[in-house]
């Protein structure tokens with residue numbers, strides 16, 4: 001409401017406009033913190049696919065949505081537009097990841113970690129699925145048993161629950177069984193997500209000269225990053241020694257986890273030290289847990305809000321498609337589309353393809369960007385644009401499936417394949433910016449999609465679920481993110497049992 005009033009007073013919303021006074025720029029910036037997605041949506045509607053800009057605290061965002069401009073961003077030199085610099089600003093690794101201070105320009109220190117995730121982790125998913133399924137089953141029951149019982153049914157805070165479950169799954173893929181079973185380590189790996197979000201946000205909002213002092217204080221007080229670092233560095237040191245022995249022809253134990261794959265793909269010329277390997281792993285850990293946990297939570301909430309999808313989704317996972325999924329980590333078209341639709345309407349991020357400008361740059365239409373600006377895509381607004389998505393604000397869980405597949409799976413006529421052609425969650429493109437763009441599209445998307453499907457399958461197979469308060473708001477926004485509220489509760493009733501709220 002505050003934003004609407006402010007916006008009505010301001011007909012000219014552009015950050016670069018000369019009419020923007022220092023005070024107005026700052027007020028716009030602070031308002032963006034509270035109402036980012038709505039502000040982006042308004043500007044997107046007004047700009048009609050042309051580039052537009054928004055003032056945010058400490059810098060300016062230039063949004064591009066036309067395919068030719070997105071292409072220009074993707075093909076710009078890494079010396080000029082940098083994903084790494086933008087991520088460094090967002091995560092403040094110097095204070096949140098034991099002093100990790102990666103270079104702004106992507107590629108200088110090697111990008112082996114992309115291959116480690118895109119190829120080695122992805123190829124390995126089918127072999128870790130049985131361990132992940134066991135971990136989900138054990139952890140889900142244990143978490144459920146801990147939740148407060150009201151009138152004989154447990155009210156589960158779904159977001160914290162799913163983040164804990166995601167930590168359990170990802171720990172297996174990232175650190176292997178030995179490290180991931182250490183309780184103190186697992187607790188730190190969980191708190192690391194919240195600590196990183198909190199410290200990074202405080203540092204970003206502080207005047208620059210205060211960042212080192214407050215950053216040091218916060219990083220000494222919230223110590224989860226140190227616990228993770230100190231637990232993993234000796235493991236990486238041992239792995240480096242084993243790798244050396246293997247190269248010299250000696251027989252050593254084989255490991256299939258991200259620690260090993262990052263070592264195996266680190267630059268041949270200047271191989272990474274144990275510290276560098278673990279720093280990289282910490283950055284990957286943050287991104288993966290945060291995004292998978294949020295996307296899964298929204299998908300479960302959508303399952304509660306749209307119970308008509310439960311039956312066809314159950315039929316799919318109880319049939320032969322699930323065996324194919326277990327052996328390939330892909331497939332399950334109905335569930336795939338349901339998750340994609342949930343992520344389309346409640347994406348964690350309203351912007352994607354972030355690049356920080358390191359040297360003066362301009363789009364082909366003449367829009368100029370200065371050093372320090374960010375060029376981004378308005379991912380959420382694109383996903384709500386009727387040009388790409390018919391009936392865009394309506395939740396149509398199977399919109400991305402082939403109509404023939406829907407007809408075969410269900411006898412009702414209420415599910416419609418609204419898109420002109422089927423597509424999958426892990427696809428990328430100008431109209432599906434969930435995973436970024438072109439050269440830098442997320443290499444972890446096949447793993448992420450498999451992890452979300454495994455959690456959702458567990459819920460569908462074993463529980464009926466209901467939101468305790470379906471009409472209360474489920475999320476809040478901060479900057480460009482939409483985050484599930486930790487207070488939203490779901491009742492997971494063992495299948496066939498009737499829940500009494």
Ligand code: HEM
Nearest residue numbers: 288291292295353354434435436437440441442443444448
């Ligand atoms: C729902 C989950 C996830 C979402 C929504 C997501 C989204 C993204 C996005 C938007 C980018 C930036 C791409 C660009 O700017 O063009 C990205 C990059 C990246 N993601 Fe993900 N991600 C997810 C899960 C994961 C997981 C599980 C991993 C690792 C196991 C991972 C590893 C990476 C890496 C390494 C990059 C940087 C790629 C590069 O520098 O070329 N992500 N991701």
